[in-house]
Amino acid sequence: MATELKLSHTAAMILKAIDAGHVYGFGVMEVTGLPSGTVYPAMRRLERDALIRSRWEKQAIADAEQRPPRKYYTLTASGRATLEASEKRYPLLANLIPAPVGEDA
């Protein structure tokens, strides 16, 4: 079961960051302090394990804001369950990852 998965602290931080609403790679990097070379591979692995899923933003939204479309990440049900289990093991995780200010998750 997904809840039995044991995450490294890094992976748990990334999961928590996404759960907190930092849904883009750059946002996760900023809030966790982890470099890009660590965050993206970790997110790919989490995605492979079906703990998160990624989607490309609709082109129309990006065009309207005159920027390239972004890829955003969301937690899956098993990802959420794994995160809950991880938070029991890493109780300070919630304090480390604040919710984004003035940004919709």
Next chain:
Amino acid sequence: MSPASFHLAILRCAAVLVPVAQRTDWLAEWRSELWHIRRESHGTNVAAFCMGAFRDAFWLRCNEPIGPRSLLRLDAPAPPAGIDSFPDQGVAALSSPFRCLGWMATLGAASLGVGLLLPAARVVLYSALYPRNLVLISPVQAGGAFEANGFLGPHPTVSRERFESLKMLDGGQFTGLAFYAPVDLPVETPRGKRTLNIVKTTPDLFRILDIPAAQAQAGTPTLILTDDARRKYFDGDLRIPTLPDGTWNLPGRVDGWLIEDDSALAVLPAKTAGFVTGRLRYDTLHDSRFQYIRLADRSFELFVTIPLMFVFSGILWAVMLAGSSGGHMRTAGTPGLRRSLFLVAKSLLVLPIVAFGSLDVTALSGSLTPLFFNVIMFGIFIAARWVITDQLNRCPVCLRFLAHPVRIGGPSRILLEWHGTELMCDRGHGLLYVPEWPALWSGRQRWMGLGPSWGGLFP
């Protein structure tokens, strides 16, 4: 070039390293994130992000299911879900100490195998098998038979007549002298008439070479073939006596030997050209009437001995380094012994890899001696560095690679906190702290063992 174009060029370069199937997606994500990073961040962060793309690409390449690196880790256990895979795990096949030693042994054997296939390298390897006092002789006037650096030419230059005069001049300086002449001998084979390269000689030659199988055939003219010639010309007829391949390492390519009495040799034309071989009674020969060359070329051994000293110096250095790291790398009892044994085994196994590998490389280049020493010295430095680095990157308990490197602290905060990289044993034996900047209290890498209470965190 504008900064934006420069950053994009970096990302494109990194994308080249990404497997083709995922390249577009990754480049699109990097470009999209770059746009936001440039808007919201400083230049340093943009550069760090762009350089991080190479790490992403490297990670992807290491985790690509098809490719030589993945072949190395076919049966390597997959890391647990959610635990990041780092480039070190791409060589997971070398993570297990036994598998590492196995790979090294295989590589050493392969290097030797390649050496045996290359003619120039084979001469050097076989020359180590000759007795020290076995020499190839000619009178000083003959000339031409000897080439520099101990590598012999294929053409005989001593006539039978000259050999007779050499025997007269011997004066007890040799324990044995023998003449052999390569001739073309037409032979009737099951596949018709064939011309074989036969060496005409006397039983003395095989006594000098210490080949007992041939000595037993002395007395009557006897034809002995090589295993290869018997297979090739006589369909492997077991009635024909042979010598195993590799027995004959003297100059001249032969299919067989015609062993006759001295009287038969005496009827050969006086100008028949051949080689003269013998064994020195003493270590050196002080007679200006002869020139000789030792068939046992010891230069290869010499070239290997010197690097051997380097390797063991390296081992000593590594052991001292590990032992002097404040005792933190020390582990109690058997693990410490295992670690030392593993280091010694690696150092021993790396030697044939470098020695035979260097010989192969130089043999391929065509010029052996001038280049060989340089190549082997270069190889041994690289190998010694690898042995030490590999040892320091392993868990002192299970001897597997440490993984999950995490950078801690920063150069600007060195006074207040520890700064460097922390690595972890996948099996939960402990953590290794490698300081980036040595400080008074964190000068060397430290090993911190984890107790059984940490077991719950590790699969």
